[in-house]
Amino acid sequence: MPTITPATTEDLSAALKDASAQNRTVTPTGGRTKQTWGHPIATDVEISTKNLTGILDHSWGDLVATVAAGTPWSAMQAALAQHGQQVALDPIFPAQATVGGILATNDSGLLRLKYGSLRDLILGMTIVLADGTIARTGGKVVKNVAGYDLPKLLTGSFGTLGIITEATFRLHPLPQHTTHFIVRSAEIAPLADLMTAILQASFSLERMQLRTEALAYALDLEFATLPELLPEQEQRLRTLAPTLSIDATTAAIFNAREQLFTQPAATVLKITAPSNKLAALVAGVAALNQLPDHEATCVADPVGIVTVRLTAAPEQVTTIIEDLRARVLGIGGAVVVLATPHTSDPWGPAPAAIDIMRNIKKEFDPQNLLNPGKFVGGI
Secondary structure, three states: OOEEOOOOHHHHHHHHHHHHHOOOOEEEEOOOOOOOOOOOOOOOEEEEOOOOOOEEEEEHHHOEEEEEOOOEHHHHHHHHHOOOEEOOOOOOOOOOOEHHHHHHHOOOOOOHHHHOOHHHHEEEEEEEOOOOOEEEEEOOOOOOOOOOOHHHHHOOOOOOOOEEEEEEEEOEEOOOOEEEEEEEEOOOHHHHHHHHHHHHOOOOEEEEEEEEOOOOEEEEEEEEOOHHHHHHHHHHHHHHOOOOEEEEEOHHHHHHHHHOOOOOOOEEEEEEOOHHHHHHHHHHHHHHHHOOOOEEEEEEEOOOEEEEEEEOOHHHHHHHHHHHHHHHHOOOOEEEEEEOOOOOOOOOOOOOOHHHHHHHHHHHOOOOOEOOOOOHHHO
């Protein structure tokens, strides 16, 4: 499959006009860190954004920046950090994953607990539609409400509606000082109670994750606080959990979700569910390790997202996925297969709004050229 690497939005527009005229299907790519997400497909041409890089505008006084879509996430963050600012989002593989790819797959991390999801941070976009039309939507101010909110629609659309070439973000100050702790328990209930207590208390919490370990459960915490206030924060934490093991650690502990993707022979699932079901889901994953030839571990975001790595025989993996989907669907959640060495439906049952989604696809891409079949319901 030939690859085109445009240097500007206009070049990308010309490439899509040519593909549209020849009725050629297109796969948009960035850092290629999430190419396995969604249905596997084959298209006629690949259009890469890797040459569309850099901070195009940084209004640091207004906490707003516009970034080219091919910019690696970590490179963008490093540039913004020179002014003590950030896009408050921590996706996986930040050194390779690009701004456009992260938007297209709606990847996020634990910072969403404090700062909101990716859709809350995006203010505007430049996109190129399947016929080559260049569309600029949103704005460079935080309170821009004119017209439809297309940035939210494009976020998480897996490149099926258009190719993002620029994005404008709402920024936040970088915390100057952070400290990190691991709280361990042989049972999950004390950690679930501690999570609730921390969220209800006035801690300066930046991130928190609940995960499985070999012989225990762990709750990882990141606080943003002045150095002189650290002893008080730690003492308050120990007062809330007097019987639990609490150890200092580093920010590297929050790479745990990314590490779930580093074992090629494993299946990786994303489970979304109400946050009050989080502890039960994590305990259920841990229980899989008691079955013969099963290995399971997970990292849970307090907002209700659990990433699971599972190793088992193909037929066992299929059974586990089907069972999880039936259970999670009953509580208003979903199970998506992000990576697997086995044959599996990544999306599961189509959502109730699938007809609306298909009509939107037809409006944006009537020839069905962009990532056809990649998304949920074969969109």
